[in-house]
Amino acid sequence: FLGKKEIDADLLDSLEEILITADLGVSTATELIERIREKVKRKELSDAFALKNYLREEILTLLRSPQKEGEEITASPFVILVIGVNGTGKTTTIGKLAHRFKGLGQNVMLVAADTFRAAAIEQLEIWSKRAGADLIKQKSGSDPSAVVYDALEAAQSRKTDVMIIDTAGRLHTKVNLMEELKKVQRVIQKKMPGAPHEILLVLDATTGQNAISQAKLFNSAVGITGMVLTKLDGTAKGGVVVGISNELKIPIRFIGIGEKMEDLREFDPDAFVSALFD
Amino acid sequence: SLTERLDRIFKKLRGYGKLTEQNIQDGLREVRLALLEADVNYKVVKDFVNTVHERAVGQEVLDSLTPGQQLIKIVHEELTALMGGQKQDINFSGKWPVSIMLVGLQGSGKTTTAGKLALHLRGKGRRPYLVPADIYRPAAIEQLQKLANDLDMPAYPSVPDMKPLDICQRAMILAREKAYDTVIIDTAGRLHIDTVLMDELKGIEAAIDPSEIILVADAMTGQDAVNIAEKFNQTLGLTGIILTKMDGDARGGAALSIKAVTQKPIKFVGVGEKLDALEPFYPDRMASRILG
Numbered sequence: 001f002l003g004k005k006e007i008d009a010d011l012l013d014s015l016e017e018i019l020i021t022a023d024l025g026v027s028t029a030t031e032l033i034e035r036i037r038e039k040v041k042r043k044e045l046s047d048a049f050a051l052k053n054y055l056r057e058e059i060l061t062l063l064r065s066p067q068k069e070g071e072e073i074t075a076s077p078f079v080i081l082v083i084g085v086n087g088t089g090k091t092t093t094i095g096k097l098a099h100r101f102k103g104l105g106q107n108v109m110l111v112a113a114d115t116f117r118a119a120a121i122e123q124l125e126i127w128s129k130r131a132g133a134d135l136i137k138q139k140s141g142s143d144p145s146a147v148v149y150d151a152l153e154a155a156q157s158r159k160t161d162v163m164i165i166d167t168a169g170r171l172h173t174k175v176n177l178m179e180e181l182k183k184v185q186r187v188i189q190k191k192m193p194g195a196p197h198e199i200l201l202v203l204d205a206t207t208g209q210n211a212i213s214q215a216k217l218f219n220s221a222v223g224i225t226g227m228v229l230t231k232l233d234g235t236a237k238g239g240v241v242v243g244i245s246n247e248l249k250i251p252i253r254f255i256g257i258g259e260k261m262e263d264l265r266e267f268d269p270d271a272f273v274s275a276l277f278d
Numbered sequence: 279s280l281t282e283r284l285d286r287i288f289k290k291l292r293g294y295g296k297l298t299e300q301n302i303q304d305g306l307r308e309v310r311l312a313l314l315e316a317d318v319n320y321k322v323v324k325d326f327v328n329t330v331h332e333r334a335v336g337q338e339v340l341d342s343l344t345p346g347q348q349l350i351k352i353v354h355e356e357l358t359a360l361m362g363g364q365k366q367d368i369n370f371s372g373k374w375p376v377s378i379m380l381v382g383l384q385g386s387g388k389t390t391t392a393g394k395l396a397l398h399l400r401g402k403g404r405r406p407y408l409v410p411a412d413i414y415r416p417a418a419i420e421q422l423q424k425l426a427n428d429l430d431m432p433a434y435p436s437v438p439d440m441k442p443l444d445i446c447q448r449a450m451i452l453a454r455e456k457a458y459d460t461v462i463i464d465t466a467g468r469l470h471i472d473t474v475l476m477d478e479l480k481g482i483e484a485a486i487d488p489s490e491i492i493l494v495a496d497a498m499t500g501q502d503a504v505n506i507a508e509k510f511n512q513t514l515g516l517t518g519i520i521l522t523k524m525d526g527d528a529r530g531g532a533a534l535s536i537k538a539v540t541q542k543p544i545k546f547v548g549v550g551e552k553l554d555a556l557e558p559f560y561p562d563r564m565a566s567r568i569l570g
């Protein structure tokens with residue numbers, strides 16, 4: 001590990017570099033390095049090996065704090081609302097989730113509530129066919145809330161187990177788009193109290209510190225119950241979720257590791273932390 | 279803000295007419311923090327701070343500025359100089375038709391940018407031709423064709439069982455026949471570490487010899503921006519950059535990282551989802567944004 005046995009200023013500097021280039025952010029990285037410095041001062045850490053283990057444990061603690069057990073799925077349909085900024089991988093992730101739930105023997109319905117972007121409905125339709133899920137859609141340009149309302153109506157008669165709603169990418173700073181999202185949530189809540197049962201924020205692993213702003217604003221708007229970190233098959237480490245997870249207490253549910261239907265994994269904190277140091 | 283933070287540091291050092299080694303060190307620590315928070319790459323920050331350090335030592339502080347403001351002025355000038363200074367427009371010389379190949383990571387905004395470029399170039403009197411060369415992403419061809427339709431702009435009739443190289447070659451032939459003078463090629467998003475897909479781009483480059491190969495990058499990209507830009511540049515030889523989603527609140531440090539590692543000009547920025555949301559890149563405005 002970094003080829004060094006004793007702990008010196010160079011080692012701490014290279015550790016800081018690893019954490020920052022993994023997108024943990026300056027304040028999280030600095031805080032972690034400071035804790036290590038304290039331990040070293042008090043002679044509680046004596047070699048690089050112990051140091052690495054200590055650092056791993058500290059990061060794992062930050063990641064594990066919100067990981068309460070997923071709720072027992074008793075609602076029918078179990079409604080998942082998928083949100084996030086433009087291009088993070090929401091629609092593709094929904095295809096992957098549909099495939100996963102179908103594999104568990106569930107009836108899945110996808111809802112094409114991105115009525116804005118060119119060919120968004122066509123894109124989701126291809127995924128629904130690939131996964132073997134139902135699809136509810138309306139004309140492009142229609143009101144997303146109307147599509148969602150229709151879907152909740154249809155879900156009753158089709159005995160849908162899981163409903164996954166695709167929304168248009170939107171920058172968290174666009175007030176009118178965030179209002180549109182709140183309206184979608186209100187329509188769902190009114191039609192089916194208790195729903196949506198899961199609100200998933202989809203984050204791109206290549207995103208830097210702006211992910212924190214995204215998480216905070218989406219959280220204040222509609223509340224996030226889980227995150228999906230996509231594109232981890234690239235070279236970005238996605239370290240920004242460490243700070244988000246710790247501060248907002250939101251668990252990471254899944255990671256995306258490719259563009260195919262099977263490229264979804266449950267979040268494994270140990271594997272994630274090991275990869276930070278690769 | 280950075281100005282406030284620097285002023286606080288320099289308050290204790292008031293009375294000096296010069297920027298000294300000591301007060302520069304303290305000030306640059308804050309500058310480094312600001313740049314890292316803005317997602318500028320770790321190594322790029324290191325090099326940049328060293329450059330500013332050399333420029334700042336012994337500098338007279340102008341009467342109208344506090345030492346903190348003087349340091350920011352130097353930092354801002356350096357950032358602006360680093361990110362600017364090159365020809366920004368599309369290179370229309372040398373070939374006919376002109377061809378522009380858009381490349382980049384998944385979801386960065388290539389397809390939307392292709393539409394935006396077409397609209398922008400028609401406004402400048404060109405006759406653009408849109409080429410959907412993404413055969414992988416579900417409904418990618420439809421997406422660009424829909425944009426072309428909305429713009430009343432011609433697009434090559436790609437279908438997913440064609441090879442991207444064939445699409446591009448046939449599109450160039452068609453463009454010549456119909457006297458479209460600017461071919462805009464939308465490629466599939468891909469990882470810079472996917473050798474098969476990077477080779478596909480090399481193949482298109484070799485066959486078409488595009489006038490422009492532009493990396494379309496997301497303004498919110500973090501530390502990984504250098505890896506991405508370096509790999510695309512080494513593999514293809516980029517001629518320019520377009521930074522998208524600048525209408526958000528990302529500080530956009532990726533702009534500095536990408537410029538530092540490729541030395542290629544940032545030509546445009548995307549500032550919205552609509553097809554008219556394309557603006558020229560202003561290095562001084564970007565510098566202020568990065569510094570926060």
Ligand SMILES: Nc1nc2c(ncn2[C@@H]2O[C@H](COP(=O)(O)OP(=O)(O)OP(=O)(O)O)[C@@H](O)[C@H]2O)c(=O)[nH]1
Pocket residue numbers: 084085086087088089090091092093114117120167168169170230231232233234255256257258259263384385415467469
């Ligand atoms: N390599 C890789 N690419 C991914 C992953 N997830 C999604 N993508 C790709 O990212 C691009 C964008 O995916 P979309 O599903 O369209 O993203 P979106 O969030 O729905 O986009 P908008 O609806 O436009 O906001 C596509 O090219 C996907 O194939 C992943 O885990 N790894």
Ligand SMILES: Nc1nc2c(ncn2[C@@H]2O[C@H](COP(=O)(O)OP(=O)(O)OP(=O)(O)O)[C@@H](O)[C@H]2O)c(=O)[nH]1
Pocket residue numbers: 086087117169171382383384385386387388389390391412415418465466467468522523524525526547548549550551555
């Ligand atoms: N707010 C904003 N959104 C943008 C901008 N440019 C693109 N988008 C959005 O970003 C998302 C992804 O855009 P695409 O054009 O599909 O991206 P792409 O690079 O072609 O994606 P792949 O082909 O999957 O790699 C869409 O929702 C676009 O509307 C921009 O400048 N601002």
Ligand SMILES: [Mg+2]
Pocket residue numbers: 090091092114120166167168169
């Ligand atoms: Mg989508």
Ligand SMILES: [Mg+2]
Pocket residue numbers: 388389390412418464465466467
């Ligand atoms: Mg595209």
